[in-house]
Amino acid sequence: MTDLGDFGDFSADSEEDSGAGRADASDSAGGSTNESRTEAPTGTADTTSDEFERTSVEPRGEDVGIGALCVSQGLRVAEDEADTTLQAYVTRGNRSSIRIGSYLLAPYPDGETLFCRITGLEYAQQYHADDATEIHARRAMRSDGVDEADYKFVASLEPVAVLYSDDGELKRRMTDRVPKPQTVIREADDTEQIKTGLKMPDDGVFLGHLSVGGEKVRTAASPPTIDYRLKDDYEAGDPLVFRHTLIAGGTGSGKTHAAKNVLRQFLADDRTYPMADGREVSPAVVQFDPQDEYAQMHDDNPELDDAFARRLEREDIAYGGVSDTTAFVPKVGDASYAAGHHRAQQVEFTIPFRMCRSRPWLVSGGSLNDNQYGALTYLIDRFFDQYGDDGTYAEFTSFLDDPALREELDESGRVHEATYDAVRRRVFGFDDVFDQDARPITELVHQFVRPGGLSVVPTYHITDTRATEAVVLALSSLLIDEKLSNDPTYDRIKETPLVLGMDEAHNFLTDADSVQARKVISKFTEAAKQGRKERLGLFLITQDPQDIDDAVFKQINTTIVLNLGDEDAIKSVNIPSNLESKVPYMEKGQMVVYSPDNSEPVELIGLSTCLTRHGRD
Secondary structure, three states, X not given: OEOOEOOOOOOOOOHHHHHHHHHHHHHHOOOOOHHHOXXXXXXXXXXXHOOOOOOOOOOOOOOOOOEEEEOOOOOEOOOOHHHOEOEEEEOHHHHHHOOOOOEEEEEOOOOOEEEEEEEEEEEEEOOOOOOOOHHHHHHHHHOOOOOHHHEEEEEEEEEEEEEEEEOOXXXXXXXXXXXXXXXXXXXXXOHHHHHHHOOOOOOOEEEEEEEEOOEEOOOOOOOOOOEEEEOOOOOOOOOHHHHOEEEEOOOOOOHHHHHHHXXXXXXXXXXOEEOOOOOEEOOEXXXXXXXXXXXXXXXXXXXXXXXXXXHHHHOOOOOOOOOOEEEEEEOOOOOOOOOOOOOOEEEEEEEOHHHHHOOHHHHOOOOOOHHHHHHHHHHXXXXXXXXXXXXXXXXXXXXXXXXXXXXXXXXXXXXXXXXXXXXXXXXXXXXXXXXXXXXXXXXXXXXXXXXXXEEEEEOOOOOOHHHHHHHHHHHHHHHHHHHHOOOOOOHHHHOXXXXXXXXXXXXXXXXXXXXHXXXXXXXXXXXXXXXXXXXXEEEEEXXXXXXXXXXXXXXXXXXXXXXXXXXXHHHHOOOOHHHHOOHHHOOOOEEEEEOOOOOOOEEEEOOOOOOOOOOOO
């Protein structure tokens, strides 16, 4: 007999030994059951029933949270985001509810909390094995489901801010400490924590509800949704309405629906802004409308029922038609305007040619170089010196038809005859625009700009693109010039907070090389820079944001992006890459808001029902 045992009596043919071996093998493989065993007589030891005592692998107590921070891949917080490593193991019961973009909380032992966001999700093998095999694939194809116990589910996290209490007030600061290993993480479900973590204000202009992956973020509060608002007071800087807003979205994305809902908040009864003289004044809104949709804001939305109205009231969201809505209809040639789709008051007007005295570019119908634009400016000044401020466009064209004037200017070297002819060709063709049979807009300023009122300028009925541009640019330049002037002609414009809305803004603020285009861009850029001081806000709406000149685009503080399918358009709006990738897949009403002075970049869902009438029967 050796230390290994005595194998001398072993026989491979022994039935007793082989039977015992088969029984043991069957027991170890789970092939036998208690029911199949023969019970031993009373008082006799049953050697076939010996088993290990089973121990539960589930910890005692009740689970809190959705998982815990792990250190298998590192646990690191760094100034450089690329060097940060923060991962959490998510337990089986919580895996199906976790989404990329969800907000999580990881507490520190001293009461502070790390507010973070899920940036990645992955399954990893629990044990090393090669499952890229035929047998694994066919086994999976024949099974009813996946055994989650075979895999680890790991979430990659991006730290957003550290939340802490200061004299009972919840505040945030940049992430400056690393959480402990095995810290239990849970989903953020408290409105105050989420708003503080994302730097979202409690009050202001309502835009929508916070969402992740197209689903609204839910909390334990009532209402369970989290409202997103733009700062609208001077306590924390200038109201963002005067820092300018851009809404970008493709056809069918809901951008007009969203724009109406935002404009409705600007026109809320209790919304006022302080002026330099100490008065609190409601803003006036002037909206240029190429598709004839915004005058409908005069009317209530019949689809907005009582239950939805009560919900809006609980969330302090202004709704209902704006009774002080007027459609200012430009008189252009024989074009007629039909308004059976709204009940707003209509006022017809014309553009007086005298507005071109300080804005020569209004009458240049084509691209002019610097030399030609200088000639046009000289000719307009000479015309008004001769005819006075009441000179008309018809008189100006007759003035240019004078061959003696052409010869005089050429011989004096003031304007070369070729330059004269080029200018003359480009200023012709505006007979249907200037000095039509209607009141000049300059006589309607007091009615055009009304505190708390909405003035809509529809241009859908105008078929001439040059005429449309002339009308829109004439009115917008009048408003901007008066706002920025130290000696305004119309005090009503200067002394009223003003939101200047422009749909299809890419048609008017496009990057171009012509001198008149540069004049327009320069004017709007200056308006954007001085807007916060003069209570002037630009509200631009477009489906082609890449066509808006960079000089104007750089002054936009709040960018609202709905679905865009064009890659160049998506790149041009300059939103963070993690949100940029979602834009082509967003459904109608979903949006990304990038407003650095208001909050972290977030995803929202707008209201499903328009707050005023929208759409034609």
